[in-house]
Amino acid sequence: MLNTGIREILLKVRDEARGSGIDARFLLHHENSHLMRIGNNSVSLNTSEELYRLDVVVREGTRQGSQTYLGMIDDIQVVRDVLKSAVDKARLAPPRDYEPLTDRVEENVDEEDQYDEALENLDPSFKEGAYGDIFARLGGKYNYSGSWSSGSTELYVITTAGDKEAYHKGTDQLFSVVLKHPGTGWELSGRQTGWRVSDFDADKTVTELERLLKVFEGADGRMVEPGTYTVIFGAAAVAEIVEMAVWTGLLGRGWEEKRGWTAGKNPGDRILGENVSLVDDPVNPDTFMFGFDYCGRRRRIFPLVGDGELINLMYDSATAAKYGKKPTGHDINSLSLVMDTGFGGEDPLKAVGTMGRVLFIPDLHYVNIPSESAGIFTGSSRFNAVLVEDGEMVSPIFSTRVTDSFVHILGGIVELSSKSESVNMSNTYGRRSPVAMSVPSYAVCAEVKITDSADSF
């Protein structure tokens, strides 16, 4: 439950605002974050932050203003000042040519389904010990890096348009270790995600890296000539491609403005392969579940693509107001994207056993979008990428660039894993906003365009 003193201050100022005829939304974000960073086999940074952020958005007719404050919320006058600043800004703003929607918390929500007190209060020595253990088990000849972010997030939304309150408290963690060969320079990576301390399993990472080490220690790196290849994309690469495809094709704003690769398509039209179904599913426990958005709207299971056909587009509040649509609970950074699994076996190598020479690219680095309209993306292989022949990993491959389109890649999946994997997509650029996707553990795609390769890892 939210700190009682802070809640009382916010409710009192909300009531004062309502009494003054102000249309306002209050969003409190509280994070308790810890991150341990590893570099050169050492803890290179061990950091803790506890931060409170308050966003107040005020509407006055078609005008709007907002103020964000990062600091202590222990003094009612501070919150009054934040509100006043937002009011002043709204009053000076020019009118918009559409009527913004009034934010209203739709239901009382008090969710802590993914909260683990032990993770929130995890002693950093646990992480230091786990890294030390992994280094010892994998051997001292490598250079180890990594990071382990963990923490808690509280969200609390109230508005002047009603008395309901929405509260979320959750924990999340993202663990990574990178093992680099000091001579040849190849890099292997192991990652784990979850919301409980117990989700972390050092054995799992060690086993996976030991399996890869046999290949990487046993063969030289290969340069991949530009051309088209059958590629196994691992879960992290699938998640990256799907997330980019969603942001550039399935947001209402981009569709209305004819910017994205779905411009001109309508619900019911085929946009991707028949074996691709996508949903924003905030009750899927493989994702970080948020039951309401920042405007207080309930988040429900929201199908986006079914059997390759466009079903729905996601509308944030402003876009919905501008284009006369209903908001869909997508004023939030933490989507719960889920891609349905397929019918392939769990082992990607068996899936390509009869396909001859295949590239296995588990992870894509630095993906960007040269053409949003054409849905073209580009990115390069990084960790754990290998050449596979007749279902056997034969050698690591050098940094290899993929430049292709969402329509081609997600329209040309020839084998899709029946096993799902949770992929943590969070970043910590702004406020703590945990994001995880659930995707098939691999997708085999035909005729993928490889456009460049380096002569090194």
Added chain:
Amino acid sequence: MIDFDEVRKLVDENISRVISLGATYVDARFFLEDRSETLVMYDGNLEVNDTTLESGIGIRVLWDGAWGFAATSDLSGMGKCFDRAAGNARTAAGLVQTPVSLGRAEPVKGGYSTPVEIDPFTVSLRDKLEFLSGLDNDLKDDFILRRVVVANLMKRRIHFWNSEGSDVEKNLVHVFGRMMVMAVDSDGEAQRRSMGLYSTGNGGAGWEMMTNPELFSGHASRIKSELAQLIKAPRMEYGRRSVILLPGQGHLQVHETIGHPLELDRILGYELSYAGGSFVELDSFGKLQYGSEKLSVSAYGGIINSPGTFGFDDDGTPERDYLLIDKGLLVNALTSRAMINEANKRAGREVFKRSGGAARASAFYRAPIDRMTNVNIVPGTDGTLEDIIASTEDGVILDNPVSWSIGSNREHFHFGCEIAWEVRNGERTRVLRNPTYQGHTLEFYRSLSAVGDSSTWRVEQVDNCGKGEPNQIMQIGHGVPVVRFDDVITGERE
């Protein structure tokens, strides 16, 4: 109300206390005020009208060769924050194979204030909105589908103290502006043309930059006209040719393939779990021919009005003006105190003589890491843009990034741009759309065949450089002239 003298007293007491407990080094960065304002006009509607105010303190403690960091907005709990940073450092010290050493430094006392004629936070919101609305109006035209005008204003008042006795005060102001128009081409694809506020390197860095027609506000009709040509233009075809990068594109090329690979923490392997490493090695300095002899690159470069100019870094080191690449030869890196000590120790020689003043943190709640300051290509002797075009047989002129994707060790890259102009036999012939180019960093810079003179040089601003874990967004400047590279892969293979 924050009592500054009380904060100062508490910081002094706590630094002494933590040192007396056994810490090797302690510093504190107190952000008295970290203010930003973002205004976004989108098709004439003020869609973002936001101000942010942050305040707090970040504490860094070095204990037995390991860093601990903690931050808080709650100044009443400052002692606890020092303790947490110290505790984090002591825990970290349990797993240290490469102990951090800052070396010895004399106390630094000083201050820096960004030179501004008009503090953007003294301009009324009404006046700012009137200016942005006027600019939005200038962007209107029948064929234009979307118009966006952005002002992003920042002001920071930072105090730095450390256990060596340093005491630095910084008052930083940054002003960023961008305008963009979008229309649909003959194939139904969205095309855009944009323009970011730049500077000439001298003069004030305040609101006066936004209203200066040369630097920003006078470019609306040009980008509209170029967009009108772009939507009727043919696509760029795949092939090898020269590329002439205007500063709007050249600055990002420098940023991604010179700036990032020369950050010493990347070179030493401290970014491997996120941003990546660098193809540059410690042995490369003084030996690696990074580019042709026409390539000289400076850090800082004495630029007065740029977001990469801040006086003192977050180690307290005064910002320096020095060469990274001298006539094609790699000679230095972007460095901080801890990294140069480690690099020299690892190399077994003095690769770096002193810190380059590049330790930067994006907020009070982030620890400093090695960042770019201003990373600049020194102007050359190949004349104006028109002179460079005249000496080009087969090429394209490229401006403004649409996409950028770089290999994890910055060894290769792929860029998409907004617009290209074809150059044939010394003349600009036609506009091409959907331009892209790719290459390998060293091969690319070694093909540098022309560097424009100072008339083509301008400082482009970057307000969104991401790096580090926890992630940090940093503001940076790049002074670049017009540059030409030969035999570059352009366009996409069918």
